[in-house]
Amino acid sequence: MIIEKERAELENKREFISKKEPLVSRENRKTVGHPIVENPRMTCRNVNVYYGDKHAIHDVTLDIGRNEVIAMIGPSGCGKSTFLRCLNRMNDTIDFCRVTGSISLDGKNIYDKDVDVVPLRAQVGMVFQKPNPFPKSIYENVAYGPKIHGLVQNRVETDEIVETSLKKAGLWEEVKDRLNQPGTSLSGGQQQRLCIARTIAVGPEVILMDEPCSALDPIATARIEDLIDELRGNFSIAIVTHSMQQASRVSQRTAYFHLGDLIEVGSTDQVFLNPLHQLTEDYVTGRFG
Amino acid sequence: MIETNIDIVKKGLGKRYRAEKRFRIYGVCAIAASLIFLAFLFISIGTNGYTAFQQTFIRLSIYFDPEILGDTTHRESLASANFPAIVKQSLLKMFPEVQSRGEKKQLTSLISSGASYYIRDMFVEDPNLIGNTVQVWIPADDDVDMLIKGHTERGVEEAERRLNNKQLGWIEKLERDGNIEKRFNTIFFTAGDSREPELAGIWGAASGSFFTMIVTLLLSFPIGVAAAIYLEEFAKKNRWTDIIEVNINNLAAVPSIVFGLLGLAVFLNFFGMPRSAPLVGGLVMTLMTLPVIIIASRAALKSVPPSIREAALGVGASQMQMVFHHVLPLALPGMLTGAIIGMARALGETAPLLMIGMVAFIVDVPSGFTDPATALPVQIFLWADSPERGFLEKTSAAIMVLLTFLIAMNALAVILRKKFEKRW
Structure with a gap:
């Protein structure tokens, strides 16, 4: 209901x-x-990604601010997931993937030779499209990260x-009596x-979420969205x-990707209500995508 | 009336279902054929071999005659003591009518030529027997054994029998007096090989196989799993790893006798390791089993879903932590299955062992990795090659023992997989 109402309002404003x-x-x-913000957490400059000969991301420049949620949208195959996975070097696991340009976390380029991916991934955590708990107990799932990093003695x-x-993730009340049951x-x-x-247990600075709700029903989705809003504080x-x-x-800023290009970045309201680029408008008005 | 789509569909339905039914019948036939052959195999081995688990024994009253044995206080003099004479004496006492030299020889040939060793062992265990008479069950000669078990006919011409009429008469007398009977064949399970079927056992070959398998398991499983983990998880995918992969796949298809020749050239001739030793057998089997284990382990690692790897990397696990904390536990059941199936294959392998001298006639039961030994399948091969009628049933019995081991190992593979399997 609310969504339809929102959409109606959106249409009105957009027409105007x-x-x-x-x-x-x-x-x-x-x-x-406005891809660049003041006092950013992460800065990406002229990022290009190649899968073998395929040029997947073209020259993307984008900042991720502090305590903000930035949404990356775009049609399938536009490179938004690829770009996200560059932010904690998840693409390292793909042998033929190559990244150029610079991605910095708090001013330090994470693609420098002397950067270790293990602490980097502790600072930049990731939540994947399909829920992928370890086939261990709920407790073990959350405790694993802190244990391997030596955060707990x-x-x-x-x-x-x-x-x-678990409390921060809004799951504590549901599982506190069965922490030893398998996470699956x-x-x-x-x-x-x-x-x-599991991701926030390690205490990251940035959390990357790759379509975290695409495998979930609307009620579970709503809970995750509320959670994202709460997590923004930290x-x-x-x-x-x-x-x-x-x-x-959920987001304050939105970046629209199209076929490997970053087309438009701006505040979420502006991108949806008053896009500056024709492609963005095509997408947000549902003309394609 | 116009033919609608549904009419066309319905018309074709009968043909479709007939095709399906035909296919099902083919499947049932295939399974039935393989089951029949399997049953045939088991029945023929079983009917040939079950008699080997029993052995004919003859009861003798042995008098430990101090005059014949002479000085028995020292171990050295015991070795030369005339135990065969004691056995002979007790036999002659049962048949006083036997006088001529030739007849005496025929009479003593009814009991196993190993009888005197049994008496000696008894005496060594209890030297107080001197001067006493004891009732002892002595294994009969294999010809008598075959006769009692009915494998040789009593009715045929004397010239075509291995036992003559006189001997048959003696045997009948023994039967009448209850001095001959079939008992459980412990010799078969405790003795090493022998030229005499009634004294031959599989324990020597089983121990040889056991030591060989221990060496194989200890070497091939860790090396194979380590190689698989490195190739699958750590090595960069490039031309070199492709070449290695192709070669491993080729190695798995190399005939086993080639591995035997390799073992002969490398382990025996170059490194000068002992001939006929389970250690060398195990090394050769390791070479043979390695590719199987590597391929099975890699397949098991590949089947671990990438989402688990991503989850581990996503919270900051190092490559090695990811492998050992998350991937390996999930891949272990598959690896174990591969290893056990590889081991089962190695257990049944004969050809490579022929090349490194594990085909020798070895009477002693091996007690270590460097003692001369033979293996179960080689023992089967040796017995199958022997002319004595008594070895026929031993061959089948040894096959039964080998099959029991193989089935036990495969069952273990299934149990281990069930036990360690995790759902995700």
């Missing part, structure tokens, strides 16, 4: 605004809007971090919140999503 100024034409693939500390992480026994939405708990979050409604609900 879109007549005002001419849009950037479809042929122009330069990024428009004894059982008491581990218990504490497991409890706070939970429902899909609970599994995804368990994965989020973390920077970059979320890739197929759903424009979701992007407009």
Whole structure:
């Protein structure tokens, strides 16, 4: 109901605004809007990604601010997931993937030779499209990250971090009596919140979410979205999503990708209500995508 | 009436279902054929071999005559003591009518030529027997054994029998007196090989196989799993790893006798390791089993879903932590299955062992990795090659023992897989 109402309002505003100024034409693939922010957490400059000979991401420049949720939207195959996976060097596992340009976390280029991916992934955590808890107990799932990084020394500390992480992920009340049951026994939405708990247990600065709700039903999705909103207080979050409604609900900034190009970046309201680029407008108005 | 789509569909249905039914019948036939052959195999081996688990024994009253044995206080003099004479004496006492030299010889040939060793062992265990008479069950000669078990006919011409009429008469007398009977064949399970079927056992070959398998398991499983993990998880995918992969696949298809020749050239001739030793057998089997284990382990590693790897890397696990904490536990059941199937194949392998001298006639039961030994399948091969009628049933019995081991190993593979399998 609410969504339909929102959409109606959106349509009204768009009709009103879109007549005002001419849009950037479809042929122009330069990024428009405001990709750069003040005091960013992560800065990406001229990032190019190649899969073998395929040029998957073209010259993307984008900042991720502190305590903000940035949504990355765009049609399938536009490179938004690829770009997201560059942010914690998840693409390292693909032998033929090559990244150029610079991606910095707090001013330090994460693609420098002397950067170790293990602590990097502790700082930039990731939540995947399909809930992927380890085939271990709920407790073990959350405790694993802190354990391997040596963040906890004894059982008491581990218990504490497991409890706070599960609480932050909004799962504590549902699982506190069955922490020893396998994580895979939970429902899909609970599994995804368990994965989020697992990620925040390590205490990252940035959380990357790759379509975290695409395998979930609307109620589980709503819970995750609420959770993302709460987490914004402590973390920077970059979320890739197929759903424009979701992007407009959870994010403050939105980046629109099209065939490997970053087309437009701006505040979420502006991108959805008053896009500057013709391609963005085509996508957000549902003309294609 | 116009023919609608549904009519066309219905018309074709009968043909479709007939095709399906035909296919099912083919499947049932195929399974039935293989089951029949399997049953045939088991029945023929079983009917040939079950008699080997029993052995004919003859009861003698042995008098430990101090005059014949002479000085028995020292171990050295015991070795030369005339135990065969004691056995002979007790036999002659049962048949006083036997006088001529030739007849005496025919009479003593009724009991196993190993009888005197049994008496000696008894005496060594209890030297107080001197001067006493004891009732002892002594294994009969294999010709008598075959007769009692009915494998040789009593009715045929004397010239075509291995036992003459006089001997048959003696045997009948023994039967009448209850001095001959079939008992459970412990010799078969405790003795090493022998030229005499009634004294031959599989324990020597089984121990040889056991030591060989221990060496194979200890070497091939860790090396194979380590190689598989490195190739699958750590090595960069490039031309070199492709070449290695192709070669491993080729190695798995190399005939086993070639591995035997390799073992002969490398382990015996170059490194100068002992001939006929389970250690060398195990090394050769390791070479043979390695590719099987590597291929099975790689397949098991590949089947671990990438989402688990991503999850581990995503929270900051190092490559090795990812492999050992998450991938390996999930891949282990498959690896174990591969290893056990590889081991089962190695257990049944004969050809490579021929090349490194494990085909020798070895009477002693091996007690270590460097003692001369033979293996179960080689023992089967040796017995199958022997002319004595008594070895026929031993061959089948040895096959039964080998098959029991193989089935036990495969069952273990299934149990281990069930036990360690995790769902995700």
